[in-house]
Amino acid sequence: MGRRRGIMSESFKYELAKDLGFYDTVKEEGWGAIRSRDAGNMVKRAVELAQSQLAQQNNRNK
Numbered sequence: 001m002g003r004r005r006g007i008m009s010e011s012f013k014y015e016l017a018k019d020l021g022f023y024d025t026v027k028e029e030g031w032g033a034i035r036s037r038d039a040g041n042m043v044k045r046a047v048e049l050a051q052s053q054l055a056q057q058n059n060r061n062k
Contacts, residue, residue: 008046016042 017023022038
């Protein structure tokens with residue numbers, strides 16, 4: 001079975017890593033070196049941002 005294509009762009013993932021404080025680890029050792037907790041926090045933050053964006057769009061369309 002092949003790998004699924006990621007939904008988040010690479011630049012967005014790097015931006016999240018910077019915001020969450022583990023960018024240096026990613027830069028030096030790659031994505032495989034981050035802790036599971038950091039990966040989970042990255043996904044959680046991405047979902048929060050997406051929900052916020054949807055809420056703003058819904059408010060504009062009313």
